Every structure is written in structure tokens, then in C-alpha cells.
Amino acid sequence: MEWLILSTVVVVVALAGLLRWRRPAWYWLTFGVVLATLRVLGRYSSVMDACGLTVPPPRWRLAIARMASRPVPEPRAPRILRLRPTRTGLVLRLGLRPGQDAFDVAASCDRLRHSFGMHGVASREIRSGVVELRMTGYDVLKRVQMPAGVERSTMRLPVALREDGAVHYRDYRTTPHALTIGATKSGKSVYQRNLVAELAAQEVALIGIDCKQGVELFPLARRFSALADNPDTAADLLDALIAHMEGVYQLIRAEQRITADTPDADIAADIWDLPDHLRPVPVVVLVDEVAELALFATKEEEKRRDRIITALARLAQLGRAAGIYLEICGQRFGSELGKGITMLRAQLSVRTAHRVNDETSANMAFGDIAPDAVLATVQIPVDSPGLAITGDASGGWARIRTPHTSLRTAVNACNTYAHLVPDLPGLAAFRPAVAPLVHPAKVPAPASAGSSATA
Numbered sequence: 173m174e175w176l177i178l179s180t181v182v183v184v185v186a187l188a189g190l191l192r193w194r195r196p197a198w199y200w201l202t203f204g205v206v207l208a209t210l211r212v213l214g215r216y217s218s219v220m221d222a223c224g225l226t227v228p229p230p231r232w233r234l235a236i237a238r239m240a241s242r243p244v245p246e247p248r249a250p251r252i253l254r255l256r257p258t259r260t261g262l263v264l265r266l267g268l269r270p271g272q273d274a275f276d277v278a279a280s281c282d283r284l285r286h287s288f289g290m291h292g293v294a295s296r297e298i299r300s301g302v303v304e305l306r307m308t309g310y311d312v313l314k315r316v317q318m319p320a321g322v323e324r325s326t327m328r329l330p331v332a333l334r335e336d337g338a339v340h341y342r343d344y345r346t347t348p349h350a351l352t353i354g355a356t357k358s359g360k361s362v363y364q365r366n367l368v369a370e371l372a373a374q375e376v377a378l379i380g381i382d383c384k385q386g387v388e389l390f391p392l393a394r395r396f397s398a399l400a401d402n403p404d405t406a407a408d409l410l411d412a413l414i415a416h417m418e419g420v421y422q423l424i425r426a427e428q429r430i431t432a433d434t435p436d437a438d439i440a441a442d443i444w445d446l447p448d449h450l451r452p453v454p455v456v457v458l459v460d461e462v463a464e465l466a467l468f469a470t471k472e473e474e475k476r477r478d479r480i481i482t483a484l485a486r487l488a489q490l491g492r493a494a495g496i497y498l499e500i501c502g503q504r505f506g507s508e509l510g511k512g513i514t515m516l517r518a519q520l521s522v523r524t525a526h527r528v529n530d531e532t533s534a535n536m537a538f539g540d541i542a543p544d545a546v547l548a549t550v551q552i553p554v555d556s557p558g559l560a561i562t563g564d565a566s567g568g569w570a571r572i573r574t575p576h577t578s579l580r581t582a583v584n585a586c587n588t589y590a591h592l593v594p595d596l597p598g599l600a601a602f603r604p605a606v607a608p609l610v611h612p613a614k615v616p617a618p619a620s621a622g623s624s625a626t627a
């Protein structure tokens with residue numbers, strides 16, 4: 173009998189060790205969550221005390237203890253309001269005591285991490301006096317798995333996992349334009365591919381400019397309304413987009429004239445305020461390897477370059493209200509690419525930097541919005557492609573990694589949603605020519621005659 177118990181214990185411990193080593197996500201769900209919960213609750217008071225996160229008891233309690241000759245009351249740690257296990261870790265909500273602030277907790281995150289035996293701890297203030305600690309049980313970015321049933325809404329897409337286990341969203345309506353940089357083989361294309369696979373299912377027009385001879389975006393052509401694979405076509409395509417934008421502005425103005433005389437009616441300021449039947453489809457413009465558009469060798473090429481950068485800057489400045497969003501991707505994006513680049517960069521408020529070769533490149537992404545993120549970017553290791561730092565104009569930043577989306581997966585998504593390609597007559601000249609699908613039965617029937625992706 174004892175042998176049976178002993179061998180069962182050995183098997184369970186060995187299994188736990190194996191899972192922890194090979195499948196940390198499964199380990200967390202089977203053993204880790206219980207052990208970590210017990211560890212956090214068991215060590216809570218002593219860890220908080222050791223981390224300097226306690227306050228002395230109130231004077232009246234000390235006085236009562238003295239009068240009653242009772243032991244002096246212990247210093248008080250923040251109140252545990254809630255401890256919630258998640259798929260990747262624990263979320264601990266704390267009520268701060270008088271005299272404590274959220275900064276004290278944030279400054280202790282690293283100490284809490286190793287005291288509680290967790291992989292990572294991040295804190296954020298939920299409201300005055302309430303702080304949430306997001307603790308991860310293992311390195312969630314090592315092998316990214318997005319949670320099942322992750323929430324999606326109009327122009328708000330899950331694109332990566334954050335190191336605290338939360339889903340990272342690309343929200344076009346709040347932060348319309350983005351810049352993604354990274355050295356070669358750092359994971360930019362996989363990031364962009366994953367974004368396209370998510371966008372494919374949305375009611376959106378996709379426009380691509382891929383001057384790497386189209387190798388990244390042309391395989392996804394069935395879901396694209398327009399594609400350019402060289403700077404000349406790109407210049408014409410951007411001019412057509414500006415014309416499209418002006419058309420959308422005219423539509424908004426016309427609607428404003430009608431509603432202006434109607435008391436109590438809301439007046440549209442962008443496409444999202446327009447009634448559904450009038451709202452033009454939003455447009456996402458993906459530019460791969462932007463430096464190819466900015467470099468020139470001859471006078472003619474310089475003129476074309478200026479035309480392209482001016483068009484991009486105009487789209488970045490005015491496109492949001494017309495529902496035009498930019499996703500610009502490149503190895504570097506700084507003033508060395510010539511005039512107009514820093515002005516354009518200032519409009520790209522979401523920045524994502526994969527591994528870079530030098531600090532200057534990291535500064536191009538974050539120097540003007542989140543200086544702390546520069547150091548985090550230069551520390552991205554070479555052997556973790558896809559790992560990136562993302563930040564925005566708020567100054568906040570996070571370490572993220574996108575799921576490893578293969579080109580096959582992205583092509584399948586684009587083929588599946590080919591029927592969602594909207595009809596944009598102004599851009600019809602740039603519609604990619606694609607062969608009919610080999611397996612048309614796998615693709616939902618086209619919504620309307622005008623939406624066919626084949627040309």
C-alpha cells in the first residue's frame with residue numbers, strides 16, 4: 173500500500189515536472205494555478221511586509237492593545253479584494269490602506285514576482301485606492317496561444333498577447349495610424365500577416381503597397397481591393413486614395429447640411445457618425461518596407477518620392493475622419509529617409525518595434541513618445557522573432573508577441589473572406605488580377621456581383 177502511494181506521488185511529481193518543462197500552459201491549468209494560489213495566500217502578509225507594502229496599525233488599536241495588555245497589532249497589508257485565477261496566471265485586486273499609493277505597489281512588482289514565485293507581475297491602478305496585480309504563472313510569450321473566444325468588434329482586433337497574459341488589440345477607431353519597425357527577420361511580416369488575417373473577416377477595404385516585388389502581400393490578393401508592387405503604381409494608388417478621401421469628406425459635408433437644420437439630430441464628424449446606409453467602408457492601407465518608397469537615385473525618382481510621402485502625410489493627417497487608416501512597416505523610419513518623414517511619423521501614434529540592430533532605430537519608434545520603451549526594445553533577444561514592444565502617444569508600453577501565423581493561414585483567411593472585398597470604383601484600376609480559386613467550394617458564396625475578388 174505504501175509503495176502504491178509512493179509510486180503515485182512520484183508519477184504525479186514527474187508528470188508535473190515534465191509538463192512544466194515541455195507544456196507550461198498545461199502545467200499552469202493542471203497544477204500551477206492551485207499551487208500558486210496557495211503560495212500567494214500563504215505568504216501574503218509576510219511578503220507584503222518584506223516588500224515594504226504595509227502600514228502601521230491605527231493609534232487607537234495600539235492604545236487598546238496597550239490598555240488590555242494584549243500583543244501589539246501587526247502592520248497592515250493592503251486588503252485582498254479579489255483573487256481570480258486566469259488561463260495564464262492570477263489577478264489580485266488590492267484595496268490600499270491610508271497612506272499607500274499605487275506607485276508603491278508598482279515599484280515593488282519585481283520583488284513580488286520572485287517572492288510569490290510567479291513569472292511576471294504587473295500592476296495598474298483601477299481607481300483611487302484600488303490596484304490590480306496581474307501575475308503570470310509562466311512565460312506566455314514563449315509560445316503564443318490566443319485565448320479561445322477572444323472578443324472582436326468593429327475595427328478592434330486581437331493581434332498579439334501581452335506579457336501579462338492580456339490580449340493586445342489594434343483599435344483603429346481610437347488610434348488610427350501605426351508604425352511597425354524591426355530588423356530583418358525580426359517578425360514584421362508575421363505581425364502584418366496576422367493583422368491581415370484578422371482584418372479579412374471585417375467589413376473593410378484592404379489596400380496594400382509592397383515594394384518587395386509583392387512577395388508579402390500579393391499571395392493575399394483575393395481579399396485586397398488594391399495592390400501596388402512598385403513605387404510608380406504606389407504613387408498613383410495613393411493619389412486615388414486621396415481622391416477617395418475627398419469624396420468621403422464631401423459625403424460627410426452633405427449629410428451635415430441635412431442634419432444642421434434638424435433640431436436634436438446628431439451632426440456627423442466622421443464616417444462612424446453617418447447612418448449605416450450612408451457609411452462608406454473603412455480602408456486600411458498596409459505599406460510594407462516603406463524605405464523603398466522613400467529612396468531615390470534620379471531627379472525623376474525624387475519627384476515621385478516627394479509625391480508619395482506628401483500623399484501619405486495627407487492621409488495620416490486627414491484620413492481618420494474618412495475612415496482611412498495607415499499601417500506602415502519598415503526596418504527603419506527616421507529622418508535619414510528624407511524630408512517629410514518625421515512629420516509623417518508624428519502622425520503614426522501606435523508604434524510597434526521588433527528586434528532592432530541599434531539604439532537609433534529604437535529611438536525612431538519610441539524616442540518621441542515612450543523613452544522607457546527604447547531600452548526594452550534594444551533588449552529584445554535575437555532568438556525570439558515576433559517579440560516586440562508596443563506603445564502609443566499615452567507613453568504606456570508593453571511587451572507583446574503575435575501568434576505565429578503562417579502565410580498559408582493568412583491566405584486561407586483571405587480566400588475565405590474574398591466575398592467581403594468592397595466595390596470601390598475609384599480604386600478599381602489597382603484591383604489585383606487573381607486566378608479563380610482551385611477549391612471554390614470552401615469559399616462562401618459572394619455577397620454581390622460587385623464584390624467578386626477575381627478579375
Ligand SMILES: Nc1ncnc2c1ncn2[C@@H]1O[C@H](COP(=O)(O)OP(=O)(O)OP(=O)(O)O)[C@@H](O)[C@H]1O
Binds near residue numbers: 354360
Ligand atoms: N510571432 C512569432 N512567433 C514565432 N516565430 C516567429 C514569429 N514571428 C516571426 N517568427 C519567425 O521569424 C522568422 C522571420 O519573420 P519575418 O519574416 O516576419 O521577419 P521580417 O522582419 O519580416 O524579415 P524581413 O524584413 O527579412 O522580411 C519567420 O520565418 C518565423 O519563423
